[in-house]
Amino acid sequence: MANTPAKPASDDPAVLGEEPPRKGYAAMLSALLVETRSVMPSAGATGLSLVLVIAAMCFLASLALGAALSVSHVTSDWTRDLSGALTIEVKPTNAMTPDEQIRAVLYVLSRSEGVVSAKALGHEDMKALLEPWLGTGNVTDDLPLPHLIDVRIDATSPPDLEALAQAIVAVAPGAQLDTHRQWQDQLMSAARAAEWLAYAVLIVVAATMVAIVTFATRAGLSANREVVEVLHLTGARDRFIAAEVQRHFLHLGFRGGMIGLFLSLTAFLALALQGSNTTMFMVPMSGLRLEYYPALLFVPLAAALVSVLTARITVMRTLHRLL
Amino acid sequence: MRYGMGPEVLRDVSFHLAPGSFHFLTGPSGAGKTSLLKLMFMAQRPSRGLITMFGRDIATLPRAELPDLRRRVGVVFQEFRLLDHLTTYENVALPLRIQGRPEASYRDDVRELLAWVGLGERMQARPPTLSGGEKQRAAIARAVVAQPDLLLADEPTGNVDPEMGKRLLRLFMELNRLGTSILIATHDHALVEEAGATELMLKGGRLTIRG
Ligand SMILES: Nc1ncnc2c1ncn2[C@@H]1O[C@H](COP(=O)(O)OP(=O)(O)O)[C@@H](O)[C@H]1O
Ligand SMILES: [Mg+2]
Numbered sequence: 001m002a003n004t005p006a007k008p009a010s011d012d013p014a015v016l017g018e019e020p021p022r023k024g025y026a027a028m029l030s031a032l033l034v035e036t037r038s039v040m041p042s043a044g045a046t047g048l049s050l051v052l053v054i055a056a057m058c059f060l061a062s063l064a065l066g067a068a069l070s071v072s073h074v075t076s077d078w079t080r081d082l083s084g085a086l087t088i089e090v091k092p093t094n095a096m097t098p099d100e101q102i103r104a105v106l107y108v109l110s111r112s113e114g115v116v117s118a119k120a121l122g123h124e125d126m127k128a129l130l131e132p133w134l135g136t137g138n139v140t141d142d143l144p145l146p147h148l149i150d151v152r153i154d155a156t157s158p159p160d161l162e163a164l165a166q167a168i169v170a171v172a173p174g175a176q177l178d179t180h181r182q183w184q185d186q187l188m189s190a191a192r193a194a195e196w197l198a199y200a201v202l203i204v205v206a207a208t209m210v211a212i213v214t215f216a217t218r219a220g221l222s223a224n225r226e227v228v229e230v231l232h233l234t235g236a237r238d239r240f241i242a243a244e245v246q247r248h249f250l251h252l253g254f255r256g257g258m259i260g261l262f263l264s265l266t267a268f269l270a271l272a273l274q275g276s277n278t279t280m281f282m283v284p285m286s287g288l289r290l291e292y293y294p295a296l297l298f299v300p301l302a303a304a305l306v307s308v309l310t311a312r313i314t315v316m317r318t319l320h321r322l323l
Numbered sequence: 324m325r326y327g328m329g330p331e332v333l334r335d336v337s338f339h340l341a342p343g344s345f346h347f348l349t350g351p352s353g354a355g356k357t358s359l360l361k362l363m364f365m366a367q368r369p370s371r372g373l374i375t376m377f378g379r380d381i382a383t384l385p386r387a388e389l390p391d392l393r394r395r396v397g398v399v400f401q402e403f404r405l406l407d408h409l410t411t412y413e414n415v416a417l418p419l420r421i422q423g424r425p426e427a428s429y430r431d432d433v434r435e436l437l438a439w440v441g442l443g444e445r446m447q448a449r450p451p452t453l454s455g456g457e458k459q460r461a462a463i464a465r466a467v468v469a470q471p472d473l474l475l476a477d478e479p480t481g482n483v484d485p486e487m488g489k490r491l492l493r494l495f496m497e498l499n500r501l502g503t504s505i506l507i508a509t510h511d512h513a514l515v516e517e518a519g520a521t522e523l524m525l526k527g528g529r530l531t532i533r534g
Contacts, residue, residue: 041408235394236421
C-alpha cells in the first residue's frame with residue numbers, strides 16, 4: 001500500500017526480530033538455538049511438560065546407547081582374548097603316573113592342527129602361581145597339586161576343541177581340557193542379549209517419542225483450529241503451517257534432548273568418579289569410555305529430528321482432512 | 324446453499340462482478356450476506372449452483388490450488404478473526420508473510436498502512452487489548468495489505484464512528500481506483516448513499532440488483 005496518503009512511519013524499535021541473514025552451519029546452529037516467533041501460538045505450559053517428557057526419554061536413550069556401546073566394546077575385547085591360552089589340567093590317577101599322562105597329552109597336542117605351543121608347568125611355575133594366595137614358603141613340596149599344561153592356540157584357525165578334548169581323555173585318563181570357551185560363549189551371548197536389549201530400549205524410546213509428539217501436535221492443531229482456518233483463508237499452504245508448527249517442535253525436541261543428555265552425562269560421570277568395579281550384565285560399569293561420549297551428542301540431535309519430522313507429518317495429514 | 328440439513332439460505336442468487344467494480348451487498352440481518360461472502364472466499368462449498376472466481380469453477384477446484392486463489396481475495400470478517408497471540412503489526416503483515424515475502428520488503432508499507440487507519444500507536448498491542456473499532460481497522464488493514472484483486476468486507480464499518488467510516492470508505496475507493504474489485508456487505512445505508520455504487524440486495528434468499 002505504497003500509494004496511501006502517508007503519515008510518517010513511526011520509528012519504534014524493531015518490530016520483529018530482524019537478524020542479518022546467516023549462512024550454512026551458523027544459520028543452522030542459530031535456528032536450533034534461537035526460536036523465532038511462530039504464527040502458530042506456542043503450546044505454553046504444554047511446551048514445558050513436553051520438554052520434560054522428551055528430556056526423560058533422551059535420558060533413557062543416552063543410558064541405553066552408552067550401555068550398548070560399552071557392552072559391544074567388552075564383547076569385542078573378549079573375542080580378541082579368545083586367541084589366548086587353554087589349560088589342560090592333569091589329575092593323578094592310578095592307571096598312569098603323572099609324567100606318563102603329561103607325555104601322552106603333549107604328544108596328542110603336538111600332532112593337532114591349530115596348536116601353536118604346549119608347555120607343562122613345572123613345580124616352580126606352580127609355586128609362583130599359588131604363592132600369592134598361600135603365602136611364600138607355604139607351598140611345600142609334598143602338597144598334592146594337579147599338573148597343568150599351558151596351551152597356545154592359533155586364533156585364526158583354532159583346533160576343533162571338542163575333538164581335542166576327547167583325544168586327550170582317550171590317551172590320558174584324568175587329563176581335562178579347560179577351554180574357558182564354553183564359559184566365554186555363555187558370557188558372550190549374555191552380553192549380546194544385553195546389547196540387543198539396549199537397542200530395543202532405544203527403539204521403544206523413539207517410538208514413544210513419536211507417539212507423544214504426534215499427540216501433542218494434534219492437540220495443538222485442534223486447540224488452534226481457528227488460527228489454522230484463518231491462515232488457510234488468508235492463503236496459507238499446508239506446508240507453511242507445517243513449517244511454523246515444526247519449528248516449535250524442533251526446539252522442544254532439541255531442548256529436551258539437551259537436558260536428557262546433560263542428565264545422562266552426569267550419571268556416567270558419577271559412575272566414573274565412583275570408580276568402582278561394579279558390573280551390570282557382566283559389563284564393568286566404571287563409567288563410559290571416553291571415546292564414546294561424543295556418540296551421546298547424537299541423542300539430542302536425533303530427538304530434534306524425530307520431533308520435527310513427526311510434527312510435520314502429523315500436521316500435513318491432519319490439515320489434509322480440512323477444506 | 325444451506326447449512327447441514329437446515330433451510331436453504333441462498334436460493335436464487337445470480338450476479339457477476341466485473342474486474343475493478345465496486346458493489347454493496349445489503350439486506351436485513353440473517354438474510355445471508357455473510358453466507359454469500361463465505362462462498363466467495365471459499366470457506367464454504369455451495370450445495371448446488373455454480374460459482375466461478377477468476378474464471379475457475381470453485382466446486383471442482385483441487386484443494387492444492389485454493390491458496391493461490393485465496394491470495395487474490397482479501398477478506399474482512401464480520402467478527403474480525405484477528406490472531407490474538409500476534410501483535411497488531413504481525414496480524415496486518417500476515418498475508419505478506421504467508422506469501423513468503425521477507426519482512427524487510429514490507430515493513431515500511433505495513434507501518435504506513437497502520438498509521439493511515441489510525442493504529443500507528445497500537446502496532447505492538449495484541450488484539451484482545453484493542454477496542455472494537457481498532458480491531459475492525461486492523462482487520463481491514465490485513466485484508467487490503469496485499470492489494471488483492473477482490474476485497475470482500477463483511478460489515479466493515481459496524482464498529483466505527485461515522486467519521487472513521489467515511490475514512491475507511493475512502494480507503495476502499497482508493498483501493499478500487501488501483502484496480503481491486505470491492506464487495507462490501509453492510510446495512511449502513513448512509514455508507515451506500517455516500518459511495519453511490521451498485522447495490523446487491525438480498526432478501527428471502529433472493530438477490531436483486533439496484534443501480
Ligand atoms: N454456520 C452456520 N450454521 C447453520 N446456520 C447458519 C450458519 N451461519 C449462518 N447460518 C444461518 O444462515 C442464515 C443467514 O445467516 P448470515 O449469512 O450470517 O446472514 P447475514 O450475514 O446477512 O446476517 C441465518 O438464518 C443463520 O442462522
Ligand atoms: Mg453477517
